[in-house]
Amino acid sequence: MNTNRAYRGRFAPSPTGPLHLGSLVSALASFLDARAHRGTWLVRIEDVDGPRTVPGAAEGILDTLRKFGMQPDEEPIWQSQREGAYQRAFDLLLSAGRVYPCGCTRREIADSLARSHAGHARHTTLAYPGTCRDGLHGRPPRAWRVRVPDGDAAVFTFEDRWQGKQTQDLATDVGDFVLKRADGEWAYQLAVVVDDADCGITHIVRGEDLLDSTARQIYLQQCLRVPTPAYLHVPVVENEHGEKLSKQTGATALDTAHPLAALTLAAKHLGLETSCVGSLETFFSDATMQWARRFGT
Numbered sequence: 001m002n003t004n005r006a007y008r009g010r011f012a013p014s015p016t017g018p019l020h021l022g023s024l025v026s027a028l029a030s031f032l033d034a035r036a037h038r039g040t041w042l043v044r045i046e047d048v049d050g051p052r053t054v055p056g057a058a059e060g061i062l063d064t065l066r067k068f069g070m071q072p073d074e075e076p077i078w079q080s081q082r083e084g085a086y087q088r089a090f091d092l093l094l095s096a097g098r099v100y101p102c103g104c105t106r107r108e109i110a111d112s113l114a115r116s117h118a119g120h121a122r123h124t125t126l127a128y129p130g131t132c133r134d135g136l137h138g139r140p141p142r143a144w145r146v147r148v149p150d151g152d153a154a155v156f157t158f159e160d161r162w163q164g165k166q167t168q169d170l171a172t173d174v175g176d177f178v179l180k181r182a183d184g185e186w187a188y189q190l191a192v193v194v195d196d197a198d199c200g201i202t203h204i205v206r207g208e209d210l211l212d213s214t215a216r217q218i219y220l221q222q223c224l225r226v227p228t229p230a231y232l233h234v235p236v237v238e239n240e241h242g243e244k245l246s247k248q249t250g251a252t253a254l255d256t257a258h259p260l261a262a263l264t265l266a267a268k269h270l271g272l273e274t275s276c277v278g279s280l281e282t283f284f285s286d287a288t289m290q291w292a293r294r295f296g297t
């Protein structure tokens with residue numbers, strides 16, 4: 001088979017529990033997109049968030065992916081082994097004067113937002129108000145934040161391959177955001193940008209819940225002078241209460257004895273019509289063909 005060296009995609013699960021239908025949808029979509037492009041598909045274990053990482057969950061996810069016929073083309077990447085890369089990126093941003101220490105507690109930020117929104121019931125943005133932009137006001141540093149641009153430069157627009165044109169004003173919707181947390185952990189936003197750049201990721205396919213993070217990530221890519229990949233955000237799977245399916249909202253582990261049943265459900269969620277009888281091979285070739293037709297790859 002001709003492989004397309006230009007395409008590199010990835011699935012980046014957080015090991016907070018076993019793979020469930022919601023995470024399978026993201027895995028399948030990114031896998032099909034890579035296949036449809038004859039590209040390379042990687043798996044990155046996002047275990048940078050120490051407190052949320054469940055021991056053994058990553059191995060379980062990798063094992064389930066294998067049983068479901070989705071084998072990464074290269075060795076999995078583990079965020080917990082990439083501290084040095086995050087520190088180097090952080091130091092670059094620090095020496096460019098883009099990051100600053102913040103002494104605010106969650107409570108102080110919430111109180112300050114409540115004060116500034118008093119009488120403006122409809123104005124409910126949760127953007128960080130920039131309290132520590134010009135100094136810590138005598139308080140100890142807690143988290144480190146990156147300064148977002150002001151005015152027109154804060155408006156980021158990108159074309160999502162599934163959702164269409166997206167626009168977000170980082171100054172009014174988000175504010176200066178955290179790169180290093182008060183507990184000393186690297187924030188997801190920094191780790192994801194550094195990893196995608198270092199792995200040469202050209203196409204990101206993931207759940208719609210991360211659409212809201214994309215402008216932040218594009219901004220960081222620009223600050224670090226690394227390329228911006230193409231984005232595609234798939235609809236998330238919800239439970240009966242309309243909540244995103246996750247371990248916290250009652251997702252159950254997939255039945256690894258019946259991969260085709262779960263894969264067919266995941267494919268259906270993506271608008272693909274596949275059969276749950278037959279082999280994994282037939283499933284993947286049908287699903288890839290439909291995906292390629294739909295996204296014109």
Ligand code: GLU
Nearest residue numbers: 012013014046192206210
């Ligand atoms: N680790 C994130 C999650 O499981 C996904 C990050 C990404 O795809 O950028 O929700």
